[in-house]
Amino acid sequence: METGIRDIPDYPSPGILFKDITPLLADPALFAKAVDALAAAHRPGSGAEVDVVAGVEARGFIFGAGVALALGVGFVPIRKKGKLPYATVSAEYTLEYGTAVIEVHEDAVRPGQRVLLLDDVLATGGTAEAAAGLLEQVGAEVVALSFLVELGFLGGRDRLAGRQVNSLLHY
Ligand SMILES: O=P(O)(O)OC[C@H]1O[C@H](OP(=O)(O)OP(=O)(O)O)[C@H](O)[C@@H]1O
Numbered sequence: 324m325e326t327g328i329r330d331i332p333d334y335p336s337p338g339i340l341f342k343d344i345t346p347l348l349a350d351p352a353l354f355a356k357a358v359d360a361l362a363a364a365h366r367p368g369s370g371a372e373v374d375v376v377a378g379v380e381a382r383g384f385i386f387g388a389g390v391a392l393a394l395g396v397g398f399v400p401i402r403k404k405g406k407l408p409y410a411t412v413s414a415e416y417t418l419e420y421g422t423a424v425i426e427v428h429e430d431a432v433r434p435g436q437r438v439l440l441l442d443d444v445l446a447t448g449g450t451a452e453a454a455a456g457l458l459e460q461v462g463a464e465v466v467a468l469s470f471l472v473e474l475g476f477l478g479g480r481d482r483l484a485g486r487q488v489n490s491l492l493h494y
């Protein structure tokens with residue numbers, strides 16, 4: 324099966340096998356299929372409808388925005404430090420190849436809004452755990468976390484125990 328995911332060894336640092344999604348993005352049929360599949364579990368009538376989709380900068384924006392449009396709901400950007408113009412809450416976290424800080428606007432959701440968190444890759448789960456925590460800090464109910472790719476050997480799903488986690492492609 325053509326996935327549009329390409330392996331790049333030793334990027335961005337030695338020992339990391341990087342899952343490059345750019346071939347998938349360049350193929351409109353594969354890209355549309357991925358967005359449609361990520362949206363499917365949350366379509367009207369699914370019982371898992373959401374009010375908002377959130378995505379983590381940068382690759383999470385691509386799929387998050389697509390899924391938000393597919394579901395007819397708004398999109399909340401979770402950005403790397405210093406990029407959001409209004410008052411924010413922030414979290415420092417570690418990911419497979421480093422550390423970073425992400426932020427979300429403190430008024431990004433209304434209290435109790437049901438949010439689907441989207442990202443391209445679930446690796447160690449550090450990013451997703453921090454992002455879900457930020458969304459909850461500003462009043463969201465994080466209904467599910469969905470990923471295009473899950474690197475199962477890095478244990479991200481265990482780190483997110485107790486949360487609804489869905490991934491399309493498992494490595
Ligand atoms: O599960 P983890 O170990 O936390 O890794 C997953 C995160 O790593 C990548 O983001 P990156 O910070 O490289 O940013 P980018 O989207 O700007 O490339 C990816 O898009 C996820 O957000």
Ligand SMILES: Nc1ncnc2[nH]cnc12
Binds near residue numbers: 474
């Ligand atoms: N191995 C990997 N490939 C692509 N994105 C990632 N984010 C964290 N680990 C990654």
